[in-house]
Amino acid sequence: SVISGSGNFTNGDASNNSTLFVTGATPFTLSGTLDLVSNPNTVNYSGTVTQTIGAYNYYNLSSSGTGSRTLANSGTIGVKGIFDPGTNAFTVTGSTIDFNGTSPQNIPVLRPATPIAYNNINISGNSTKTLSANVAIGGVLSLNGGIIELADNSLTISNNSATAIQGTFSSSNMIATNGLGYLIKNTASSQQLYPIGSNGYYSPMTLSAVAPTTGTLSVRAVPTAINPSYIKKYWDVTSSTALTSATATFQYDPAELNGALPSISYSPDAGATWQNPPTAGTASYGGNSFT
Numbered sequence: 001s002v003i004s005g006s007g008n009f010t011n012g013d014a015s016n017n018s019t020l021f022v023t024g025a026t027p028f029t030l031s032g033t034l035d036l037v038s039n040p041n042t043v044n045y046s047g048t049v050t051q052t053i054g055a056y057n058y059y060n061l062s063s064s065g066t067g068s069r070t071l072a073n074s075g076t077i078g079v080k081g082i083f084d085p086g087t088n089a090f091t092v093t094g095s096t097i098d099f100n101g102t103s104p105q106n107i108p109v110l111r112p113a114t115p116i117a118y119n120n121i122n123i124s125g126n127s128t129k130t131l132s133a134n135v136a137i138g139g140v141l142s143l144n145g146g147i148i149e150l151a152d153n154s155l156t157i158s159n160n161s162a163t164a165i166q167g168t169f170s171s172s173n174m175i176a177t178n179g180l181g182y183l184i185k186n187t188a189s190s191q192q193l194y195p196i197g198s199n200g201y202y203s204p205m206t207l208s209a210v211a212p213t214t215g216t217l218s219v220r221a222v223p224t225a226i227n228p229s230y231i232k233k234y235w236d237v238t239s240s241t242a243l244t245s246a247t248a249t250f251q252y253d254p255a256e257l258n259g260a261l262p263s264i265s266y267s268p269d270a271g272a273t274w275q276n277p278p279t280a281g282t283a284s285y286g287g288n289s290f291t
Contacts (some may be wrong), residue, residue, distance in 0.1 A: 002029070004030060006030075007032045014039055015117070021044045022047070026054075036056055036277045041080075045088075047067045053069055053070070055076055056077065056083055059081050060081040060084075062085075068090070071097070072095040076096045076097075077095055077098065082106070083106075085109075087113065089111055100125045106130050108135075118134075118135070120139040120142070123143050123148060132197075134181075137158070141157060142167060143174065147175075148174075150181030150182070151180075151181055152180040153181045153184075156185075157183070165191060169193075173198045176196070176197055177219075182260075183218070183219050184216050185216065193206050198220075198233070202253065205249065215241035217238070218239075219237050222235070223260070226271075231260045238270075263277065264277055
């Protein structure tokens, strides 16, 4: 179907969770008000032709059928509830997907057979958004009220800009690494901050003076003490290439201190051996941080 002409259109009503199947290449050409979010409903792009997913605010958004899908060239595609891209081939352009629900949401991978990166993702609604697979972002990730929970999946940011991840970061506005998933950035990234945390605490890492600047860095904050007398967290940092130098600062919440004394334990081989203190480099300590 195609929704066109003059007048206003609201999908569903408060009593009926309706599903609207649209099949046209550009299915919404209405001149009036288009309301796809006020009532619980789903818009399903189900065409056999290439369809453009318009920059509207949706309650639930899904894709089926055999045609390919192109996200709008610009603007914001808002999703309050479920985003199910199906198995269709997606083309990503210059728009932003805003996961804006006030209840928990999942962030799916685009085109699961041959995954592609989102352009921009915005997080809002003050709820937790959980990756349902490994996800990549080629543009900007904006945290404007909410947590991205990686769980056992990884989030890759390929944008090397100093503003690739934006927001006022805190325990309620961060990237949570409570599982096995990593935040992955290029070593050449100009953004030194990794705005991660776990177990309800914001525990970021900053990394500077890195050499060489090739490959990727994978980071997670693990909400476990590696020793009963240590702080209740450790940071797992993995480089795809051997680093010759780096300056890393780790921040923790006072509630995680666990009575620990100023001391750094470092494992260069994923926990097989430990150095305390590290055999190379210089250690320093700040208020709820160490470098």
